[in-house]
Amino acid sequence: MTEIERHEYDVLVIGAGGAGLRAAIEARERGLRVAIVCKSLFGKAHTVMAEGGCAAAMGNVNDNDSWQVHFRDTMRGGKFLNNWRMAELHAKEAPDRVWELEMYGALFDRTSDGRISQRHFGGHTYPRLAHVGDRTGLELLRTMQQRIVALQQDDHAETGDYEARLRVFAECTVTELLTGPSDAPDQPGAIAGALGYWRESGRLVLFSAPAVVLATGGIGKSFQVTSNSWEYTGDGHALALRAGAELIDMEFVQFHPTGMVWPPSVKGILVTEGVRGDGGVLKNSDGKRFMFDYVPDVFKGQYAQSEDEADRWYDDQENNRRTPDLLPRDEVARAINTEVKEGRGSPHGGVYLDIASRMPAEEIKRRLPSMYHQFKELADVDITAEPMEVGPTCHYVMGGIHVDPDTGQSRVPGLFAAGECAGGMHGSNRLGGNSLSDLLVFGRRAGLGAADYVADLDRRPDVRPADVDAAARMTLAPFDPPSARTGGASGADAASGAGANGAGESGAGENPYTLHAELQRMMNDLVGIIRTESEVAEAQRRLGELRTRVRQVFVEGHRQYNPGWHLALDLRNMLVVSEAVASSALLRTESRGGHTREDHPGLDPDWRHRVLVTHLARDGEPDGEHDGGVDPVLPRVAVGPAERAPMREDLLALFDLAELEKYYTPSELAAHPGNTAAPEGGTA
Amino acid sequence: MSYTGTFRIWRGDTDGGALTDFEVEVNEGEVVLDVLHRLQATQAPDLAVRWNCKAGKCGSCSAEINGKPRLLCMTRMSVFEPGDVVTVTPMRTFPVIRDLVTDVSFNYAKAREIPSFTPPAELAPGEYRMAQVDVERSQEFRKCIECYLCQDTCHVVRDHEENKDSFAGPRFLMRVAELEMHPLDVADRVPAAQEEHGLGQCNITKCCTDVCPEGIKITDNALIPMKERVADRRYDPLVWLGRTISRRRG
Numbered sequence: 019m020t021e022i023e024r025h026e027y028d029v030l031v032i033g034a035g036g037a038g039l040r041a042a043i044e045a046r047e048r049g050l051r052v053a054i055v056c057k058s059l060f061g062k063a064h065t066v067m068a069e070g071g072c073a074a075a076m077g078n079v080n081d082n083d084s085w086q087v088h089f090r091d092t093m094r095g096g097k098f099l100n101n102w103r104m105a106e107l108h109a110k111e112a113p114d115r116v117w118e119l120e121m122y123g124a125l126f127d128r129t130s131d132g133r134i135s136q137r138h139f140g141g142h143t144y145p146r147l148a149h150v151g152d153r154t155g156l157e158l159l160r161t162m163q164q165r166i167v168a169l170q171q172d173d174h175a176e177t178g179d180y181e182a183r184l185r186v187f188a189e190c191t192v193t194e195l196l197t198g199p200s201d202a203p204d205q206p207g208a209i210a211g212a213l214g215y216w217r218e219s220g221r222l223v224l225f226s227a228p229a230v231v232l233a234t235g236g237i238g239k240s241f242q243v244t245s246n247s248w249e250y251t252g253d254g255h256a257l258a259l260r261a262g263a264e265l266i267d268m269e270f271v272q273f274h275p276t277g278m279v280w281p282p283s284v285k286g287i288l289v290t291e292g293v294r295g296d297g298g299v300l301k302n303s304d305g306k307r308f309m310f311d312y313v314p315d316v317f318k319g320q321y322a323q324s325e326d327e328a329d330r331w332y333d334d335q336e337n338n339r340r341t342p343d344l345l346p347r348d349e350v351a352r353a354i355n356t357e358v359k360e361g362r363g364s365p366h367g368g369v370y371l372d373i374a375s376r377m378p379a380e381e382i383k384r385r386l387p388s389m390y391h392q393f394k395e396l397a398d399v400d401i402t403a404e405p406m407e408v409g410p411t412c413h414y415v416m417g418g419i420h421v422d423p424d425t426g427q428s429r430v431p432g433l434f435a436a437g438e439c440a441g442g443m444h445g446s447n448r449l450g451g452n453s454l455s456d457l458l459v460f461g462r463r464a465g466l467g468a469a470d471y472v473a474d475l476d477r478r479p480d481v482r483p484a485d486v487d488a489a490a491r492m493t494l495a496p497f498d499p500p501s502a503r504t505g506g507a508s509g510a511d512a513a514s515g516a517g518a519n520g521a522g523e524s525g526a527g528e529n530p531y532t533l534h535a536e537l538q539r540m541m542n543d544l545v546g547i548i549r550t551e552s553e554v555a556e557a558q559r560r561l562g563e564l565r566t567r568v569r570q571v572f573v574e575g576h577r578q579y580n581p582g583w584h585l586a587l588d589l590r591n592m593l594v595v596s597e598a599v600a601s602s603a604l605l606r607t608e609s610r611g612g613h614t615r616e617d618h619p620g621l622d623p624d625w626r627h628r629v630l631v632t633h634l635a636r637d638g639e640p641d642g643e644h645d646g647g648v649d650p651v652l653p654r655v656a657v658g659p660a661e662r663a664p665m666r667e668d669l670l671a672l673f674d675l676a677e678l679e680k681y682y683t684p685s686e687l688a689a690h691p692g693n694t695a696a697p698e699g700g701t702a
Numbered sequence: 703m704s705y706t707g708t709f710r711i712w713r714g715d716t717d718g719g720a721l722t723d724f725e726v727e728v729n730e731g732e733v734v735l736d737v738l739h740r741l742q743a744t745q746a747p748d749l750a751v752r753w754n755c756k757a758g759k760c761g762s763c764s765a766e767i768n769g770k771p772r773l774l775c776m777t778r779m780s781v782f783e784p785g786d787v788v789t790v791t792p793m794r795t796f797p798v799i800r801d802l803v804t805d806v807s808f809n810y811a812k813a814r815e816i817p818s819f820t821p822p823a824e825l826a827p828g829e830y831r832m833a834q835v836d837v838e839r840s841q842e843f844r845k846c847i848e849c850y851l852c853q854d855t856c857h858v859v860r861d862h863e864e865n866k867d868s869f870a871g872p873r874f875l876m877r878v879a880e881l882e883m884h885p886l887d888v889a890d891r892v893p894a895a896q897e898e899h900g901l902g903q904c905n906i907t908k909c910c911t912d913v914c915p916e917g918i919k920i921t922d923n924a925l926i927p928m929k930e931r932v933a934d935r936r937y938d939p940l941v942w943l944g945r946t947i948s949r950r951r952g
């Protein structure tokens with residue numbers, strides 16, 4: 019076996035985005051020794067790309083806002099499938115988490131009285147998004163990065179070592195979680211550590227830690243048109259599954275309505291919802307503001323019915339209803355899809371997003387500087403003079419690791435998750451701005467949860483050498499010529515040195531780039547924004563083929579900074595996660611939020627209280643059949659329904675009965691305080 | 703419109719390397735990073751290049767294109783003629799790891815040397831009040847995506863390894879300015895800017911400002927005002943020069 023670098027920590031945080039950094043700060047402030055591991059450089063995680071803002075009911079711009087209103091908006095946005103406890107904690111705690119960032123040095127845009135300014139966003143009743151122009155994610159991430167540095171400076175002052183209690187392992191990818199024996203008397207199958215590799219050198223690293231916080235973000239790189247970066251290969255989802263945890267809601271994938279559509283090389287890059295929040299409107303090729311035709315029944319009465327009313331709303335929200343351009347994302351994305359399909363699209367297959375005719379050029383540049391820059395630089399379009407062309411792009415996965423709302427712990431002892439890779443909070447559809455706040459609220463809670471777990475532990479599970487060997491072999495396998503791979507041949511020997519594999523000329527083996535492109539195209543076409551039973555079934559069949567080919571993936575060159583190898587390893591995760599998405603999408607025979615079935619177009623109240631749970635198929639389960647038991651390289655997944663716990667009564671009472679009746683079965687509403695008036699601050 | 707373009711790319715590692723020529727398809731609307739990705743997919747699967755957002759937001763893809771420090775994802779192919787040879791080399795100021803990837807740990811080390819935001823003790827969370835005009839100065843600097851192109855281009859450290867110890871570079875001198883101009887930061891940052899972070903070594907050539915993909919006026923808005931604050935406490939001929947220049951322009 020090749021030599022492995024070893025480290026020991028109390029808590030290992032995998033992911034240096036908003037969720038990971040917030041978790042690390044919390045665990046470190048609780049006195050634990052913490053390592054943060056991330057695939058790219060420190061400060062580059064996907065969170066930097068977030069633009070519009072961070073939702074928190076601070077009530078700085080409209081003091082009618084409160085956690086109750088935020089909670090209601092979140093549940094509505096998710097079509098009442100959300101884990102209501104998470105939505106409750108999120109709405110209650112988000113303001114404190116945002117204010118905390120100011121203590122770390124964040125500089126949000128201000129109101130005229132000097133408080134944090136808040137902007138409108140789709141699905142939020144009041145202006146609620148704390149923001150910094152259209153680079154809010156950068157501010158959030160940089161602020162927490164600088165907070166980590168501040169903690170390291172404290173440690174330096176005390177111990178002379180910046181990394182005494184908090185160390186960042188950047189450009190280091192975790193490939194497998196390691197657990198203790200499943201027959202351990204106290205904590206069976208508990209987390210013991212993780213194995214990864216340095217991207218730079220290709221050398222393996224072993225972390226021993228009794229608690230791991232997964233904060234690895236999303237899965238968008240399995241789709242062809244996406245706003246997501248190469249990091250979004252669903253690693254955390256797949257790592258958790260393989261370690262024995264469950265995923266939920268994997269059929270729910272958010273397609274953001276406004277991605278760039280031209281030129282081809284930038285297709286999918288996000289156009290922030292802030293454009294619409296600040297006054298931009300969607301138009302079709304006839305120049306018509308088509309969103310007025312797409313207000314669904316469940317939202318009737320909550321949105322403006324005429325352009326005049328919609329335009330008045332920007333200045334007077336008490337007496338007018340909001341523009342349907344700001345419906346939740348799933349609604350807008352489907353509407354755009356329909357307009358294009360029916361022949362009213364723009365030249366490059368999108369629709370128009372017009373802000374140029376709505377406000378002076380200088381105002382646009384001040385409010386949306388990076389959008390101005392992005393279109394100017396990448397598409398030669400001046401958004402202050404002409405409309406943008408936009409269309410749906412794969413953006414966010416609502417589904418994720420099934421965790422306890424309060425502590426973030428999965429069903430694997432010691433394994434925690436937060437941020438985009440955790441599931442439940444957003445139900446079937448996430449509201450814009452609710453992710454950044456989610457990262458802060460649940461990042462902190464996962465950090466706390468991990469700290470408490472470690473404090474209560476009598477004994478730390480040992481990493482088992484056989485598991486380390488197996489994980490190391492798996493990690494190096496893509497360097498083995500496929501012919502030599504059966505029977506658990508070791509890749510370690512083949513690829514331990516520079517330029518070590520001599521099998522390049524054999525010509526056998528699959529190219530990871532080709533496989534990736536095929537997977538992306540297939541997922542986009544068959545499990546994309548609009549789904550049907552036959553197409554999803556076809557996707558499953560093709561995933562089956564890809565599964566065989568992914569096994570044959572073969573990379574050239576050596577282990578030093580080799581992107582082909584990195585992709586080959588990511589493919590293993592993308593495939594498993596794609597299977598979870600497809601299998602879940604096939605089972606849910608209704609349309610809700612980020613899951614639209616053309617063959618089952620309506621909301622079905624009997625599906626509202628059911629979530630789909632993905633776990634590894636066990637031996638004997640039909641999906642688990644494989645010659646000789648569970649496949650260690652690409653274990654199969656199984657998906658089945660589970661009941662969502664009924665909402666606590668006081669929370670249910672926050673909604674009008676009439677609204678709930680659109681979503682719930684009559685028997686579920688027996689507990690509602692009755693047909694009497696709406697509660698305080700009702701939804702009328 | 704597609705054509706076959708010629709790319710000359712530095713390939714190698716810590717032991718050395720050389721420029722390697724590639725003929726590769728280029729399509730309408732593409733940026734340099736698209737072409738490098740095509741090379742990876744078709745001809746050089748192990749070509750090392752850093753990137754993340756492909757939208758100019760993360761600052762990962764810094765390199766030098768025809769000798770100029772630039773983001774690979776924000777350099778459109780349309781700025782070249784089809785017959786041009788496009789030369790891509792790693793940032794010169796930092797040690798090469800492999801191909802276009804450099805070791806930028808210098809920057810992380812410098813970041814740690816700057817004392818962090820020091821909040822006023824009397825204010826609780828939620829009590830911060832700042833006017834938009836007052837936060838805007840520091841907000842400009844916080845647009846920084848940490849691409850380190852300014853660090854790469856600054857002649858104080860470019861080809862001057864010996865200065866790296868004493869000089870934080872424009873990005874981190876700007877960080878000092880950002881904190882100094884933060885309306886609620888209570889620390890005094892002026893003496894350290896000069897004595898510990900090397901502000902005096904900057905002779906306001908503005909090369910850093912020229913390469914900043916975020917268009918931050920590093921020299922005019924961060925470095926010169928810091929020099930002025932230093933000068934308010936003691937005399938420094940360069941500041942005097944800086945002031946004269948800005949007065950003449952104004």
Ligand SMILES: Cc1cc2nc3c(=O)[nH]c(=O)nc-3n(C[C@H](O)[C@H](O)[C@H](O)COP(=O)(O)OP(=O)(O)OC[C@H]3O[C@@H](n4cnc5c(N)ncnc54)[C@H](O)[C@@H]3O)c2cc1C
Binds near residue numbers: 065236246414436453
């Ligand atoms: C363009 C864009 C704009 C957005 N705008 C908004 C917005 O305005 N408001 C909002 O609320 N949300 C927005 N979102 C969504 C939001 O930004 C993301 O959901 C959120 O940032 C995810 O944060 P995270 O902490 O979960 O993960 P990330 O920030 O993505 O971080 C994931 C981390 O995990 C690491 N990682 C992954 N796999 C591994 C592995 N195997 N080993 C080691 N490390 C690993 C990565 O390197 C990275 O550091 C936007 C998203 C996009 C793409």
Ligand code: SF4
Binds near residue numbers: 911
């Ligand atoms: S202005 Fe100063 S910091 Fe900027 S490049 Fe010139 S010398 Fe370097």
Ligand code: SF4
Binds near residue numbers: 761845913
């Ligand atoms: S100041 Fe500009 S050039 Fe320098 S690191 Fe920041 S974004 Fe890059």
Ligand code: FES
Binds near residue numbers: 753754758
């Ligand atoms: S890839 Fe993010 S700036 Fe170029």
